[in-house]
Amino acid sequence: MPHRRDGARGGSASAAAVLEEAGSSEHAREILLDAPLTSSGSFALFDEDSALLLDLSPVGIFEAPEAVAGTHLRTNHFLTPVPATDEKSRLYQPDSGERYALLRDRIEQGPVERAEELVERLITGPGEPPLTCVPDMNAPSGHRWATLATVVLGPASRTAHVLDGTPAEHMSRPWRTLQA
Numbered sequence: 001m002p003h004r005r006d007g008a009r010g011g012s013a014s015a016a017a018v019l020e021e022a023g024s025s026e027h028a029r030e031i032l033l034d035a036p037l038t039s040s041g042s043f044a045l046f047d048e049d050s051a052l053l054l055d056l057s058p059v060g061i062f063e064a065p066e067a068v069a070g071t072h073l074r075t076n077h078f079l080t081p082v083p084a085t086d087e088k089s090r091l092y093q094p095d096s097g098e099r100y101a102l103l104r105d106r107i108e109q110g111p112v113e114r115a116e117e118l119v120e121r122l123i124t125g126p127g128e129p130p131l132t133c134v135p136d137m138n139a140p141s142g143h144r145w146a147t148l149a150t151v152v153l154g155p156a157s158r159t160a161h162v163l164d165g166t167p168a169e170h171m172s173r174p175w176r177t178l179q180a
Contacts, residue, residue: 018032018043024047024049024050025051028045029052040055040058040078046155048156053072053079059082059083063080064079071107073103073107076095103131115152118152119150119170132147149164150166150169151163160177161178164176
């Protein structure tokens with residue numbers, strides 16, 4: 001989600017500060033609000049009690065609303081109006097908006113009881129906006145986008161379940177579980 005005012009420097013210093021210092025999602029927001037921003041991005045911040053999704057850009061930090069009650073969704077575009085005004089949308093639209101709408105529609109189908117249900121909602125078929133990327137080997141080098149991993153985070157259990165592959169491969173490939 002590039003912004004017209006993006007500079008050359010990335011947000012890695014901000015990300016490092018959040019990872020090293022933040023004890024909660026609110027504390028992470030405070031760190032980001034104090035940091036100078038020269039490029040755009042997104043932060044999904046969560047702890048055992050809360051979750052925040054932020055649009056970051058050189059014009060400020062803005063909290064994105066929940067897409068569906070209790071659920072934050074992110075694709076490749078700003079979700080808040082101020083940074084969206086000067087977004088370089090030609091890079092990701094209309095695809096990003098279509099993927100966001102598909103995700104929102106699938107989440108609105110009802111609550112997810114198991115991680116497997118969520119992963120299954122990420123599988124797309126012909127004619128649907130692709131939620132994951134399978135490389136087109138006929139495309140020129142540098143345009144063969146591929147989803148390399150699927151990650152399911154469990155804030156309450158402090159776990160990350162990682163699949164080496166796309167959601168469509170979740171039944172045929174092993175998952176790794178990381179515990180903090």
